Amino acid sequence: MTINGKTVLVTGANRGIGQALVAEALRRGAGRVYAGTRQPLAHPDPRVTPLTLDVTSAAQIQAAADQIGSLEILINNAGVFAPDDLGDRAALDRHLAVNFFGTYAMIQAFLPMLTRSKGAIVNNVSLAALAPIPLTPAYSISKAAAFNLTQSLRVLLAARGVRVHAVLTGPVDTEMIRSLDIPKAPAESVARAIFDAVNNGEEDIFPDPLSASLADSWRNGAAKELERQNATLVRAAPAAA
Ligand SMILES: NC(=O)c1ccc[n+]([C@@H]2O[C@H](COP(=O)([O-])OP(=O)(O)OC[C@H]3O[C@@H](n4cnc5c(N)ncnc54)[C@H](OP(=O)(O)O)[C@@H]3O)[C@@H](O)[C@H]2O)c1
Secondary structure, eight states: OOOTTOEEEEESTTSHHHHHHHHHHHHTTOSEEEEEESSOOOOSSTTEEEEEOOTTOHHHHHHHHHHOSOOSEEEEOOOOOOOOOSOOHHHHHHHIIIIIIIHHHHHHHHHHHHHHHTOEEEEEOOGGGTSOOTTSHHHHHHHHHHHHHHHHHHHHTGGGTOEEEEEOOOOBSSGGGTTOOSOOBOHHHHHHHHHHHHHTTOSEEOOSHHHHTTHHHHHTSHHHHHHHHHHHHHHHSOOOO
16 A cells, blocks of 8 residues: 555654654655644644544544544554553553553544545554563553454454554654663654555564564564464354344
8 A cells, every 4th residue: 555645644643653654654645644643733734634632532533533534544653651560550541541442442433434445554553562561561561452453453354455554663762762771763764664564565564673673583473373373263254244
């Protein structure tokens, strides 16, 4: 799927990877980019339509869906990341509310449009979905759940012609991990790699040097093979009446 002429919605579009995804979509000739943000956003490009969109707000998601006539690419990028030690249930709730249920709610709301356009869903997950970061276990759990959701949806929505991609992002130089003194990829190069991979139809996307070093072993590994085998169960099942 090329981006040229397409209608794209990006959540968490005001900074970090989301901001870079908006810029890259415009650079690739997107016809319309809906930029979902919690605070008002002004953008100089007339192809950008700001949307007030907290992904934990059912009312704001519904209002956004009512405002948008058609959509070809939904990018669930909004996310929260905070340290915890699993001692506080509220930390789990906060991470799941945005990173998992926010992603789920956005997909539910925009699925009719994506089905009509035979479009694509791109969930910006994290490498933490594959192996938890013990400094941020609640975040890791929420990303593992979002990845698992992505894996099921890509099978369930294939018959409708909707592609579902997971971005297994490694460390990126944004506010989110500003305090971590580790090598980080620039958000701009990550955004380019995400759109290149969507263009190439890669279902699991490894958009930075660290994640890219794991791509082959993931694609040829036992967990991916099991995902493929499990997918055949759905394809073999008779369609629901
Ligand atoms: N940076 C990394 O190393 C890294 C690695 C793996 C995965 N990721 C994932 O990449 C995505 C983008 O992260 P980033 O690095 O660009 O982080 P960031 O700079 O902290 O940006 C996070 C974005 O999410 C938005 N957001 C937070 N809660 C929201 C809510 N309830 N509703 C709507 N938007 C909300 C923020 O908006 P406000 O400005 O209003 O807070 C902001 O736009 C996240 O899902 C993150 O988990 C990042």
